[in-house]
Amino acid sequence: MTIKTSSIKFNRLISCLLLFFCSLASSALFSGEDEPQKKLTLLLWNIPSKGSNDVNTKADREVFDLFIKKHPHINVKTLVPLKIQGPASEGNQFMAVAGGMAPDVFDLYGRKVGDYIDQGFLAPLNDRFMNDFSGKGKNYSGVEAPDKIWEISARDGLIYAVPRSYYFLALMYRKDLFIKAGLDPSRGPNDWDEMWEMGKRLTFIPAKEPGSPQDQMPVYGFSLVRGLHQGWHFLQFVWSGGGEVVKSFKDCPSCGKTVPVEIPCFDYSKFGIKLVNEAQYADKFARKNDACPECGKSLSGVSEIKWKLVTNGEGGIAALEFYRKIASQPWLRCLSDHPRREFDITPEMKRSGTAECPECGEKYDLASDGVSNRIYEGIARSTMGAVRGERYDYAMQITQLGGVINIDLTKWDLTAFPSKKGCAPKSFIAGGYLGINRTSPPERQEAAWQYIKFMTSEDAIQMRVKAMVENGMAQYVRPLLLEKYGYIDYYRELPSAWIELNKKVSETAEVEPYCKGFTHVMTVSLGHPIDMAILYPESSAREHMEKICREVNSTILGKRPKEVMDRYKIYAYWGILAVAVLIGLAFGYIIRMKMKSQAVAPDLYIPGLTRKRRAMYAWTFLSVAVLSIAVWQYYPLLRGSLMAFQDFKILEGGKFIGPQNFIEVVLENNFWQFIYQTFFYVFLSIAMGFVIPIALAVLLTEIPTGQVFFRTIYYLPAVTTGLVTMFLWKQLMFDPSPDGALNWLFSLVGIPQQTFLESPSIAMMCIIIPGIWAHAGPGCLIYLAAMKCIPEDEYEAADIDGAGFFHKFRHILYPNLKALILINFLGAFVGAFHASENIFVMTGGGPVNKTMTVGLDIWYHSFLYLNFGFATAEAWILGAMLIGFTVIQLQILGKVEFKRAGRAGEN
Template identity: 30%
Template sequence: MKAIVPLFLFLATALVAPLRADTAPGAPAAAEPIRITITSRYNTQNRQPYNLREFFKRHPLVRLEQWDGIRMPAEGSRASLAMAMAANIGPDIFETDIRQAVEQGLAYPLTEWIGEDGVLKNGQPKLKADGTPDRNGQVDEDEAKWDGWMKIKPLYRQVVTVDGKVYSLPNRSGTYVGILYSYRVLRRAGLDPAQPPRDYDEFITWARKLYDHEARTFGFALTPQSWAFAPWVATTGSSIVVQDRVSPTTGKTYTFNEQETRLVAPDTGEDLAGAPVSWRCNVASPECSAAVAFYHRLRWQPWVRHPESGEPIELTPEQASAGQAEVAGEVVTFDPADVVEGCIDVSTERLLDVFRRLGRELGMYPLWAGDMTDFENIGVQPSDLGMMPFPPMTREQRPVLQASNSFFMIGKDVLARGGDSDEERKAYRNLVWEIMTIVCSVEGNDEAIRRKVAAGQARFLNPRDLRRLNFDDYLRESPKEYLAMWDKIDSGEILEVVEPFMGKWLQFRDFYQREVIDLVLRPSGRHFDFQTALVNLERDANTGIMFERPQEELDKHRPKARIIVAVAAFIMGCFLLLIIRDQLRKTPSTVGVVRTVFPWLMLAPAILSIALWRYYPLAQGMVMAFLDYKIVGHSPFVGLSNFISIMLDPNFYHYIVTTFKFVLWNLVLAFFTPILLALLLTEVPRLKVFFRTMFFLPQMTSGLVVTLMWKDMFASRAEGTINRALNALCGLFGSSFAPVDWLGDPSTVMACVILPGVWASAGIGSLIYLAALKSVPDELYEAAALDGAGLISKIRHVTIPTILPLVIINFVGAFIGTFQSMGSIFLLTFGGPGKETMVMSMAIWQEAYVNLRFSLATSYAWILGSILIGFTFLQLRVLRRVDFRRAQSE
């Protein structure tokens, strides 16, 4: 990877360079502009703030340009940045998971401008009274060289610091994730925004009162996105990540929430800020599980309105089917048809479509917002919008509002840019740093706030910003409930948190959503065992996804791993020897073969190209499996550690089983269908060309288009093509139809990811078998007919034996190809729901381009290749015995 990508870019540059002419021949050389690039999180095409415009006036040669790498779909978008960094063409300023960027060596530390833990701002070491280094993992005021450091929120300072070094800056003031609501819809349901729900039970009551029984629409919607779920975990009093600190005096371990800053032992009062700390994922704890159970209750708990008071009554499934329930000593009867399942809508549509519903039938929706004017340009009236915190699980906990932000870093490539001398490169880095501080400063956001105040929108703005900018006179225009919320945040009555930041959170949250939250909210999630899923997810998080498996655990299994690898290598070697022996036994004819060097010269370009682009990466990949591969920097040799990690991972065995299940389904549905279709087309008495053309036409369509078309057809909504067709069919027979979650139900998803390929490829496969059927002599059919054979007997005793060599060849090729196939899974499910379609090839892609663990991905590929080498040997032996003939046309 490190050698090939720069070589490719060099060749491309060499080809393109002659086509460019920046200056006319003989003209004096003009000063070259200094181009500094930034990723698309900051849009350089928007109106630039005043302080940045002033910077460009002082530096007229500096250009701030948008950097957009190769766009990769789904969660793989982070790999685009990593690959660019590996080729030394990455952006100067970028945004991604901080700790993953630090681990891979992508980020340049900001030490030379901000300082670091344990070093005073004058450069002297910071020492305790006893002369030992004074380090607490953070850059304190006496250590900070940059005046702006202490103006950043303490929580954000904690987020951007890794092992005592600062790697990032928060982007301006950020936004807040809360529950947006519509005054109009809430008041229509008799709910007072000034008295928000005080616990989960009251919140569920609010959601049920927002339900419109006539229109049968929900007034509260949830999204399966994990950023919207993380605040609910904080409302339980726990956190997704926790820190274990060991007391140096007692040896006792104390557990604190990730964002806890008061690290004091509750029993002894000992300050544990400098104690040894270890971080771990905590999603399977009773508190974190309670937040998932709350989602399940919102989605699936049946309830009914009291016939007289109209108050919602929560029911058990038995009460819902019986049509009566006892409430406060009163037996309430109702029609089971009036029972409502759940009290929320699940939003998987575009955000713009959600906002079109907000203020109409939709009354509440969790989302981020800087102020209530953020959505005005898409038609939402800011006067109808408000925000409330996430209610606590019980009244003993505090409500939660989550601060949300992006964090910019300086790319490691700045070290080689700006010129040939150290002074020029240092000057270039200073320019990048100055631009990043301006981009991240609050001045740009303050400029927008002042424009909104001047436009008469002060009542919709954040009261904190109004006070900070001395617009206190406008606070009287703000809604009282909005002011009260921010006052409670300042007083500590409402807990302000940030998204988890330790470990690889941006990587983990994709798994959190796909394997737990999404499955709870799906139409097939009523009986989903989320507790087991959380236990498995926590295990995966603490053994690679979020935090690496401890080295001591790997070392325990190393002797056993050496034995297993030796046996596997011996078996693979035997297969290779058998293949080589079979090839050496052949004595091909050399009649007419040119023995000069000319044929080798003709073959040289192809051989070199294949060696460079196929075998050299293959050799590099073989070595990579034994390294802790880093995209940038040194990749240490770790021996069998990657293979041990795989063997200790229960997911690996699940991937193997899923892969064989996928291959089996493919062979049943995709391999035998063309054979059957060819036999049917052979027996069609009329319009043979028409039918063959109709079945071949899907082959003319792009596989991507075919898969996306089927994805729309498989939509779980009632408007999905297949669900709509089945609903119409059931309507003809007078029966009701519940929409099927085709891609979310484990019982149907495997067939669904295979069907698009069957539909698209059956035509071309059937034509191949049609050609093979022409090689069956008519005399055999006539002889079979004379013996009294019917159609089935002819196919069994004549047709199949004759075309059997072709069937075997295609079978072996399809078997191996299916093992490596993942295109439809990638586009339809990305391995979900949960891990139901996570085959080995998809797991390899995920490890490489989502988790950026290329060594582990290569180890997976080693194992997959070892499984397939036996089938390659079988294919070569079959091909050696095949007698190819030309089929006669009609």
């Protein structure tokens, strides 16, 4: 006894001593923090890596090192957040803020700045500019971006972000291909007509040109962006067509009319921000209290600005028509030898069936094989398929010209993007911005400001230019910067078009729209008329445009009229009540069902315990599990459902708005289309995918030899991860070009060429196939295992009775596998409803939204458009529709009997 107690005491002493030394050591470690010069911490998402071979990263790193050197009191830490790749990567920072993992400095695209201001993520910088610049009589010039770039960063008299970089769009063209086509390589197209003519001349597909060497590389006149980002390039076309994309309006309080206004500008000069064209902005600012053009009363009291999509103007429609022409206008190359051999096939020629060359009068019978095979459609590769290898060339392409251009200037030349005849040249301009995270503690905000100030300072810019020049990349530096920092020799070597474009960009710039929700408009909404116009060449471009503008302006950019909302409010309340009752009933039913099955369980008798105490013990142990389920599952569920009734913002929480979100969802046409498509998707995946593993398993048990070999073959696809499988199929099998794997197979058996993921009619099927292919193996193994457990004697008995294959299947296999089949069926059913990842990777919901499911739409609404209330309401409506299925599922599961697998030795 004594030995034991003393050893306990000894242990205690040791641990006390350990604790003491630990605390001593830690206080010694941390005492450095209390030194007089206070160290500031700065959290960044990523810093340029050291020792990179990429010149850009190298230059970034040198600038960053200079920042560290000049700010020894700032301690930079990096966060490694969870990231999404691809087009939805813009959701990354949102999710990080929602998860409390946000950096102190936000690095943003211009179109996101508005959303960030809305959400209250950005700290206003007015005081900081006041203190550090105008208060000290200093000017801030930053990266000397065109003035328009600044507009995005201010709202209601507050400035939230600072431009870090900018780029603009221009046209680049291949000089060598111009020469080959007999065009003058010293200049690009001046207007759309010329672009179309040049594009035709440049387009050359050997298969359409009898007598030409067939091993020549096909050339397309223009690279047309399709898919999720097509709306974005389309804006350049709208502006070049003399159109506008969005316009701002105010509701006049006196006459009640909605009148166009100029957005109130920020008084930049007051804060020391130096603009290129200061006078113009000062003038705009002075005029910001303009009177209503209808009644003349002042509009200064109205702060709410309404944005409207106005691409249904003449410019926008001309742009859509030109877009369609590039993608699909049929034309022919005359076989006679004369200049200008390419001519359009007009609707009249199509109707009469004969095309006539306007230059030489040669006639072509459009129905004959020799001619119909030679008809070109547009000057662009009209598919959105993946670009693999170097199997075709583009002669003209839209390019981004920023601080750095990544094009080979020996091969390409640059020119302004051509406009419609008679319209002024325009260039789409967009910026990158830095802003301070409003939720960061004050000292870290201070460090963030130091960082932003430095990164856009003369020192940093000069350092960058130096690093680029020293690494042999002088030609990629903005020309005016080379001139400014004395690299005159390099400046003189630059192509004149590049210098010209840079000088003019301030005048031609049209800034990327930044009103709330525009990302949605650009990716999803504008994609729709473009797809429709190209898919249906006879349809009216104007109608498509009018329709989308109406839709966008009444939903995403605007609000539905209040009368509509009020009219539906009462129905919405009744609907929600009915659904709540239904859910309650279903829950009650499920609980009663469970209770019944529990009543059968025998009481466990434990000596010395009363029934009550036993129950108490049981609940004590259960409480841990019950609590954790309540906290991690049901609380978020309830909290989440509250969002459906709110206008929810990540930082500020929700504002109660009644059933508005539900009304919005139900009135949204797309929603019902997506519901239909979701059910279609579930039906297709079960119809196509459910039976295959069973069939495979049955076949495998029937073949006499090579079972192991086939099992391995079937299982192999499961080894690759899901996303890799998707990409594999997308790039190899579903490649829409004639030499895509499936198209090549089809050509062998005489099936016409397919466009797969780009075809509205079969895209949905194509999305499902890779999953089936990958899951058939593992699914089949599970059935195989179950089949192995069926006692041999049942088969023997069947054989003696002379039963055939179908009898054995019906009377032995099926009854034994029933439970497994049911469980797998439910799993597949639920899984299919939730599937969105594979759709996201394969098509992102396109073409024309034909593969969009509610699951994917919910994801888009919450993380891309930040419309959490809408997304939650959508989820609840889908959930309510599924409640019946859930009850049936539980009923079936309750009846399933599980059998223990018999071991071979037991029988």
